Amino acid sequence: MLDxxxxxxxxxxxxxxxxxxxxxKLSNWGRVxxxxxxxxxxxxxxxxxxxxxxxxxxxxxxxxYLEEFVEAHSLDKVTVIGYSLGGHVALLYTxxxxxxxxxxxxxxxxxxxxxHEEHSLLEETDVELNLGITxxxxxxxxxxxxxxxxxxxxxxxxxxxxxxxxxxALSPQHxxxxxxxxxxxxxxxxxxxxxxxxxSPEVALAFQxxxxxxxxxxxxxxxxxxxxxxxxxxxxxxxxxxxx
Numbered sequence: 554m555l556d557x558x559x560x561x562x563x564x565x566x567x568x569x570x571x572x573x574x575x576x577x578k579l580s581n582w583g584r585v586x587x588x589x590x591x592x593x594x595x596x597x598x599x600x601x602x603x604x605x606x607x608x609x610x611x612x613x614x615x616x617x618y619l620e621e622f623v624e625a626h627s628l629d630k631v632t633v634i635g636y637s638l639g640g641h642v643a644l645l646y647t648x649x650x651x652x653x654x655x656x657x658x659x660x661x662x663x664x665x666x667x668x669h670e671e672h673s674l675l676e677e678t679d680v681e682l683n684l685g686i687t688x689x690x691x692x693x694x695x696x697x698x699x700x701x702x703x704x705x706x707x708x709x710x711x712x713x714x715x716x717x718x719x720x721x722a723l724s725p726q727h728x729x730x731x732x733x734x735x736x737x738x739x740x741x742x743x744x745x746x747x748x749x750x751x752x753s754p755e756v757a758l759a760f761q762x763x764x765x766x767x768x769x770x771x772x773x774x775x776x777x778x779x780x781x782x783x784x785x786x787x788x789x790x791x792x793x794x795x796x797x
Contacts (some may be wrong), residue, residue: 555618557625561597564590568628571597574637584784598622619646623653636660648737658791660744661752661777734763741767742794746775746782
């Protein structure tokens with residue numbers, strides 16, 4: 554049974570949902586989460602990368618989970634912020650649920666305009682898995698860095714989970730219809746690192762071209778995870794966007 558209890562739920566006001574990438578640490582959101590808790594309710598869902606049966610590991614399942622998460626917490630007019638695969642889920646959630654989303658912020662979005670060969674994506678996922686993935690536990694509303702509180706998502710030698718990650722890494726390629734983007738009318742902020750080698754700045758320009766109500770911001774000295782590489786600038790642009 555899927556768990557709809559948030560990993561993080563702090564603050565009061567209009568809700569903001571933060572969606573991370575396939576590979577990464579929960580602590581990546583630390584600077585963003587606490588920047589906005591004074592004015593918003595910040596929630597980080599437990600995206601079920603492992604709980605979904607291997608035969609059903611597709612973006613559709615993640616979007617459905619997010620729909621059920623929003624419903625479980627009686628949220629409305631949410632701002633969804635996502636990067637990498639989380640950004641892709643945010644886009645598709647907005648497309649399927651336009652009345653639920655007030656604003657959308659996406660960074661370094663995977664899929665759509667990427668031109669990866671399947672084998673290179675699989676190899677990249679293998680490399681990341683072999684490095685080992687951890688996420689920081691949350692205590693009393695704080696993202697803890699204590700080594701004793703860190704737990705791994707799953708063991709690296711769990712072949713089922715490795716295959717799940719590979720399938721998820723490839724799944725955005727099934728959503729390549731630009732008509733999807735043309736039908737997303739929520740105000741959208743695209744934040745991109747000029748040194749992003751995974752999803753290049755050219756990809757950002759392609760997204761902007763097809764999203765009818767979008768604005769793009771490029772960050773210098775910034776790679777694939779702008780909220781970590783340039784947290785102050787990322788937060789500044791997000792705040793200006795939210796206050797418009």
